[in-house]
Amino acid sequence: MPNIKELEDLTTQVRRDILRMVHKVNSGHPGGSLGCAEFFVSIYKEIMERNEGFDMDGIGEDLFFLSNGHISPIYYSVLARSGYFPVEELNTFRLINSRLQGHPTTHEGLPGIRIASGSLGQGMSVALGAAQAKKLNNDDHLVYSLHGDGELQEGQNWEAIMYASAKKVDNLISTIDLNQQQIDGSTDDVLPMGSLRAKFEAFGWTVLDIEKGNDIEAVLKGMKEAKSLTGKGKPVCVLLHTVMGNGVDFMMHTHAWHGKAPNDEQLAIGLEQNVETLGDY
Amino acid sequence: MKTYTYTEKKDTRSGFGAGLAELGRTNPNVVALCADLIGSLKMNEFIDENPERFYQIGIAEANMMGIAAGLTIGGKIPFTGTFANFSTGRVYDQIRQSIAYSGKNVKICASHAGLTLGEDGATHQILEDIGLMKMLPGMVVINPCDYNQTKAATIAIADYDGPVYLRFGRPSVPIFTPADQKFEIGKAIQLTEGTDVTIVATGHLVWEALEASKALHEAGISAEVINIHTIKPLDDKAIIESVSKTGCIVTAEEHNHLGGLGESVARVLAQHKPTPQEFVATNDTFGESGTPAQLMDKYGLNSDAIQNAVKKVLKRK
Structure with a gap:
């Protein structure tokens, strides 16, 4: 059984990491990062089967692909705190000569990253390729991917969604961060997408909702259920209901903090609301 | 002066098909993808002999480039096949981010390049693809001249670790290079x-x-x-x-x-x-x-x- 308290402590710590990273360089994307903290902590600490160290091919382990690369702060924080690279390196986020580029990349050789992302809508196709390579290699491990809900406005996703079920890619769990916000406003204001459940089901996927996407126990339960639904001839979609900016009260329930850094005062408030647990980098 | 003659004309795309078929027999990591143009790209032989290593993507080139990038993660060497127009301009950002910037070992194989595509007209006759591809950091750009050289190039790029754009065409043209000529990337x-x-x-x-x-x-x-x-x-x-x-x-x-x-x-x-x-x-x-x-x-x-x-x-x- 996972120690929920430990996972919650880690979640609080990565929220601090996110705020401090973005504040230091006065740029980056805190909103979506904070909203996905529980998800990242859950899959890296409990859900995925991972090998020691990092090997690009990832044979014999589960793989994760981040499609909405702008939430790099949460990705970097959890990768560092999962042992892929030194936690102190979070200090270099978005700085010149850093491996921690504004958006994730393989180009600088940062362990844990298997594809560049940032230009939206490309991650599901890549995850599909990796999942099909696993099948060809008789590797029964899974491929996980994460996508923004606004990101689904990119057409390539729907090519991938159609392909995944047609080709029975049932070793893939694609999670949609359903925070209902994007840069210019709510997804309903910018381009209403209707029922994503109905859309994914119509495209032949098994769909699972995690209603409390910022509750670590609910995320663990949901992702375990998603895992149990793999291998049954259909790709699995998790609709992860989250609150953008979760854990920092003034950043919550708004698109305003999609890509904006807190100032000194706002940082202090955010850190006050997320007291240091495992130690700052 | 050295003169060149030929006894046979063939399309360079058939050279690609023959090279791919040979790779199917000699390199178990080679996989092929196509966006609904198997016949035009002459990929049938590879597919008949290696059905489990072929991915029919449908008319979805963006998805094809992403899937190809993903297949490299796990050690595969993907060869994508479609017309040059749809291999480059249509999917430039997918190639740029998921393949070139990500340093993936994908071979982008592009047929029907240029004017010699003929009657289909300008929508399909890309004359900008070399420029698009050569501007991408790390991308190798190859445009062989006849059937034999296209076959040799197809086989050679499987041994090169990195993204490659291989451009060939539709019409039958004289075969004048030796069938046994080794293809060396970057060697005039x-x-x-x-x-x-x-x-x-x-x-x-x-x-x-x-x-x-x-x-x-x-x-x-x-x-x-x-x-x-x-x-x-x-x-x-x-x-x-x-x-x-x-x-x-x-x-x-x-x-x-x-x-x-x-x-x-x-x-x-x-x-x-x-x-x-x-x-x-x-x-x-x-x-x-x-x-x-x-x-x-x-x-x-x-x-x-x-x-x-x-x-x-x-x-x-």
């Missing part, structure tokens, strides 16, 4: 020795350059013809050495003069050995419907055009 091939002018050509224009050199020889002009099958990395040394001898150069390609082989050559020469140069290429234009021969004539991409360019450049020496 001197076809004839000459002293008056250097002609560097790529793709379908290489045969036209040889035809031109024959006619020029009869007119008393000695042309050195070089087959530049690899536009990037370019064989700078071979070009500089040749113009050091001849003092002028004509570049020939089935591509826009903006962004093509000619510009790459001009960059090298401007930097290392400024040399009078004429360009046989399309002049910032789209194509149109017509037979390949009609189009190559109308847009000035044949032996006659090369001869005229040679006469022009000789006056500038």
